Amino acid sequence: xxxxxxxxxxxxxxxxxxxxxxxxxxxxxxxxxxxxxxxxxxxxxxxxxxxxxxxxxxxxxxxxxxxxxxxxxxxxxxxxxxxxxxxxxxxxxxxxxxxxxxxxxxxxxxxxxxxxxxxxxxxxxxxxxxxxxxxxxxxxxxxxxxxxxxxxxxxxxxxxxxxxxxxxxxxxxxxxxxxxxxxxxxxxxxxxxxxxxxxxxxxxxxxxxxxxxxxxxxxxxxxxxxxxxxxxxxx
Amino acid sequence: xxxxxxxxxxxxxxxxxxxxxxxxxxxxxxxxxxxxxxxxxxxxxxxxxxxxxxxxxxxxxxxxxxxxxxxxxxxxxxxxxxxxxxxxxxxxxxxxxxxxxxxxxxxxxxxxxxxxxxxxxxxxxxxxxxxxxxxxxxxx
Numbered sequence: 001x002x003x004x005x006x007x008x009x010x011x012x013x014x015x016x017x018x019x020x021x022x023x024x025x026x027x028x029x030x031x032x033x034x035x036x037x038x039x040x041x042x043x044x045x046x047x048x049x050x051x052x053x054x055x056x057x058x059x060x061x062x063x064x065x066x067x068x069x070x071x072x073x074x075x076x077x078x079x080x081x082x083x084x085x086x087x088x089x090x091x092x093x094x095x096x097x098x099x100x101x102x103x104x105x106x107x108x109x110x111x112x113x114x115x116x117x118x119x120x121x122x123x124x125x126x127x128x129x130x131x132x133x134x135x136x137x138x139x140x141x142x143x144x145x146x147x148x149x150x151x152x153x154x155x156x157x158x159x160x161x162x163x164x165x166x167x168x169x170x171x172x173x174x175x176x177x178x179x180x181x182x183x184x185x186x187x188x189x190x191x192x193x194x195x196x197x198x199x200x201x202x203x204x205x206x207x208x209x210x211x212x213x214x215x216x217x218x219x220x221x222x223x224x225x226x227x228x229x230x231x232x233x234x235x
Numbered sequence: 236x237x238x239x240x241x242x243x244x245x246x247x248x249x250x251x252x253x254x255x256x257x258x259x260x261x262x263x264x265x266x267x268x269x270x271x272x273x274x275x276x277x278x279x280x281x282x283x284x285x286x287x288x289x290x291x292x293x294x295x296x297x298x299x300x301x302x303x304x305x306x307x308x309x310x311x312x313x314x315x316x317x318x319x320x321x322x323x324x325x326x327x328x329x330x331x332x333x334x335x336x337x338x339x340x341x342x343x344x345x346x347x348x349x350x351x352x353x354x355x356x357x358x359x360x361x362x363x364x365x366x367x368x369x370x371x372x373x374x375x
Binding site for chain 2: 070
């Protein structure tokens with residue numbers, strides 16, 4: 001199990017999204033949704049329906065429907081998951097989880113940073129569990145070092161950081177976190193932030209690899225199974 | 236045709252036109268068919284598409300509702316399909332507004348007379364006017 005095989009598996013599960021709109025609303029959506037590994041079809045609906053909506057089908061089965069505006073809010077990085085989702089009913093959650101588990105092709109560095117911050121924030125709020133974070137450079141780690149030191153020191157979150165060669169020895173010896181500096185080259189290719197809240201629905205993971213200097217492909221997910229697989233891949 | 240009944244020939248001709256292909260269903264039945272939002276939506280969809288499978292119709296009605304009441308999942312979908320199969324589609328078929336082909340699960344708009352088409356169009360315009368709070372303009 002590697003992070004690469006997780007990305008490949010998720011990419012293979014392509015869902016079909018049908019955009020229903022009374023006019024051309026959402027016709028420029030195809031590109032956005034294609035980057036999330038969704039195939040898009042457009043259909044016209046009668047003009048008495050004021051608002052466009054989207055139906056998601058997976059393997060020929062209806063999985064969910066939501067208004068186009070809800071979908072756009074959801075797809076905008078960083079993770080814009082409604083906070084009340086945790087208490088929402090199972091069907092509602094299932095739809096968002098379905099869309100969660102889609103690969104994004106082009107996120108730039110800024111968007112990935114924002115998504116990473118969201119997961120770190122989640123760890124702060126939860127105050128327990130495991131947070132495993134992989135950096136692709138020493139500089140990237142140093143920019144966040146204080147945050148992880150504080151998180152490890154002031155919460156019950158078990159923090160592990162994976163830093164490539166070149167991190168100064170003893171850099172974090174005084175902080176109650178685990179620093180892995182013997183990261184192999186396969187793992188060092190990925191930007192990952194994994195949070196396991198201990199079986200609670202706050203668990204989530206971001207795994208991405210660089211496609212060029214400023215662009216990444218990867219997945220973020222709230223699926224507990226996928227989060228568990230990502231932990232297995234790095235430990 | 237009842238040729239022996241001379242005294243009522245004019246009336247019976249009208250009545251013959253009335254429940255034959257000439258005009259359409261009796262007003263009570265027609266208005267009953269339109270007295271339900273889901274049935275009006277079905278008719279609006281079929282006016283656009285002419286033929287649609289029950290699954291597709293269910294997709295559209297569930298999605299349409301989701302624009303008001305938030306995201307819907309497979310449970311809502313199953314409920315909607317049951318409602319269509321057992322209530323709305325049979326009623327529309329009995330009224331003669333749609334044809335339902337059980338072997339293909341497809342629903343088709345029946346060929347409707349001009350007065351019925353006019354009524355459906357007015358119903359749509361009225362509904363849109365109520366939703367937007369604007370009186371319909373004569374030309375659009």
